[in-house]
Amino acid sequence: MNQEMDLDKIELYSAPPAEEPARQYYFMAKCREWVKKFISKNGRCPTACVTTFGCQMNARDSEKLEGILKKVGYETVSSEEADFVIFNTCTVRDNANQRVYGRLGELKGYKRRNPSMKIALCGCMMQEPSVIEKIRTSYPFVDLIFGTHNIYKFAELLCASFEAEGMLIDIWKDTDRIVEDLPVQRKYAFKSGINIMFGCNNFCSYCIVPYVRGRERSREPEDILREIRGLAADGVVEVMLLGQNVNSYGRNLKNPMTFAELLREVEKIEGLQRIRFMTSHPKDLSDDLIRVMKESRKICRHLHLPLQSGSDRILKQMNRRYTKEQYVDLALKIRREIPDIAITTDIIVGFPGETPEDLEETIDVVRTVKFDNAFTFIYSRRTGTPAAAMENQVPESQVKTGFDKLLKVVQDTAREQAAKYEGSVCEALIEEVNEESSRAEDTSRQMLVTGRLSNNMIVHVPGDASLVGKVVRVSLDECKGFYYLGTIRE
Numbered sequence: 001m002n003q004e005m006d007l008d009k010i011e012l013y014s015a016p017p018a019e020e021p022a023r024q025y026y027f028m029a030k031c032r033e034w035v036k037k038f039i040s041k042n043g044r045c046p047t048a049c050v051t052t053f054g055c056q057m058n059a060r061d062s063e064k065l066e067g068i069l070k071k072v073g074y075e076t077v078s079s080e081e082a083d084f085v086i087f088n089t090c091t092v093r094d095n096a097n098q099r100v101y102g103r104l105g106e107l108k109g110y111k112r113r114n115p116s117m118k119i120a121l122c123g124c125m126m127q128e129p130s131v132i133e134k135i136r137t138s139y140p141f142v143d144l145i146f147g148t149h150n151i152y153k154f155a156e157l158l159c160a161s162f163e164a165e166g167m168l169i170d171i172w173k174d175t176d177r178i179v180e181d182l183p184v185q186r187k188y189a190f191k192s193g194i195n196i197m198f199g200c201n202n203f204c205s206y207c208i209v210p211y212v213r214g215r216e217r218s219r220e221p222e223d224i225l226r227e228i229r230g231l232a233a234d235g236v237v238e239v240m241l242l243g244q245n246v247n248s249y250g251r252n253l254k255n256p257m258t259f260a261e262l263l264r265e266v267e268k269i270e271g272l273q274r275i276r277f278m279t280s281h282p283k284d285l286s287d288d289l290i291r292v293m294k295e296s297r298k299i300c301r302h303l304h305l306p307l308q309s310g311s312d313r314i315l316k317q318m319n320r321r322y323t324k325e326q327y328v329d330l331a332l333k334i335r336r337e338i339p340d341i342a343i344t345t346d347i348i349v350g351f352p353g354e355t356p357e358d359l360e361e362t363i364d365v366v367r368t369v370k371f372d373n374a375f376t377f378i379y380s381r382r383t384g385t386p387a388a389a390m391e392n393q394v395p396e397s398q399v400k401t402g403f404d405k406l407l408k409v410v411q412d413t414a415r416e417q418a419a420k421y422e423g424s425v426c427e428a429l430i431e432e433v434n435e436e437s438s439r440a441e442d443t444s445r446q447m448l449v450t451g452r453l454s455n456n457m458i459v460h461v462p463g464d465a466s467l468v469g470k471v472v473r474v475s476l477d478e479c480k481g482f483y484y485l486g487t488i489r490e
């Protein structure tokens with residue numbers, strides 16, 4: 001686990017250290033002094049709410065923000081009517097941005113009622129200059145804004161915002177830094193995300209990620225393994241290795257290492273039972289990785305392999321660097337080698353210039369590969385990306401028709417795939433008490449818990465909170481389309 005520093009041993013009267021993470025711990029100690037004053041004045045701990053938009057990377061970043069808030073003495077709460085609210089934003093599609101603006105409007109009302117409330121914004125959306133301009137003019141009640149590259153400085157920025165008058169903005173264009181050993185507050189006791197790399201070098205023409213998350217940087221394998229060993233010792237049984245393109249892990253390290261090699265090392269960690277990873281770019285997925293997955297007892301039977309489009313013409317325009325045939329060959333090879341694997345994907349509908357014929361090519365891939373699940377997205381024009389400047393943007397009505405058609409095929413295929421496993425027995429990690437069943441007023445109804453299978457499907461089984469965090473054998477009695485109803489086998 002992290003080698004955290006003890007705040008009680010930090011000398012606050014000397015100047016802040018220059019090196020990291022010592023500098024951030026110094027500022028955590030300073031923030032804690034502020035929190036102590038708050039407690040003596042108000043007779044209670046200050047509350048903090050971290051709201052996450054977007055992907056697993058952001059979810060992990062939010063755990064780091066919560067780790068720092070907790071370390072300095074905040075009580076973390078889920079209500080946004082808190083003393084400190086931070087939105088960790090996403091900008092991959094425009095609807096994510098719109099949701100942030102909507103929610104900010106609500107915060108304005110809360111702040112009117114509690115004028116000492118502090119509001120912070122961070123994450124991908126903040127890396128866009130036009131967003132900062134809009135917040136400056138339309139949301140002047142925001143106190144602190146920072147971006148993706150300097151999130152490790154959160155303690156320092158929090159401290160500065162206690163002292164600042166008006167809006168404090170700190171955005172970096174890029175970074176080559178990775179700061180280790182900062183506190184993390186995990187959402188789940190038994191599973192955890194682990195960043196193995198940051199940024200992306202692929203520049204798919206529709207995607208804003210390389211502009212807001214910067215160039216690809218891999219963490220040192222020793223740091224990753226040390227973190228996972230610590231987590232396993234702390235009761236974590238499942239890890240999700242996170243990166244925009246995990247298949248290019250390790251290329252730029254001083255001592256280069258492949259992703260497959262890293263997985264072999266993670267596999268050896270005692271106590272760890274399951275390994276997942278996200279996301280794989282098809283152009284970089286090696287035979288060695290397929291072999292490691294096949295031979296592994298711990299790597300889950302699930303591969304998320306974004307297709308984006310099945311049309312060679314569109315794939316070229318998207319700068320994906322594979323053809324439909326190459327994708328299909330790869331997916332079918334994986335299915336041959338690992339027959340019980342689930343392959344899921346991302347698909348974009350309405351990329352500039354996409355015709356109904358192009359979409360048919362995509363649908364053809366869905367039918368051939370038989371995706372176990374697919375996330376379908378309507379193309380969103382992201383300022384600054386090459387695709388945004390393309391002239392042949394597709395009319396909304398055509399996109400809508402195509403999207404609905406694709407969605408139906410995707411859902412039918414996923415349902416067919418799920419039905420294949422009905423009646424079988426497999427392992428599930430029980431993740432939580434099923435909320436609906438725990439709320440049920442009819443007490444004769446059984447309490448259910450929700451488990452995740454190795455192939456990422458969900459199963460609900462009778463059981464109680466004592467099962468949470470345990471890997472149990474379940475029979476998948478009834479397939480309900482996208483989840484199963486099952487029972488625990490002793």
Ligand code: 5AD
Nearest residue numbers: 206207306346347348377378379380
């Ligand atoms: N419009 C629509 N979907 C997008 N994605 C990335 N950028 C865009 C965009 N501009 C989708 C891709 C990616 C997923 C995380 O988000 O399918 O795999």
Ligand code: SF4
Nearest residue numbers: 200202203204207209
């Ligand atoms: Fe975006 Fe492509 Fe990088 Fe994925 S691989 S984050 S879609 S640029």
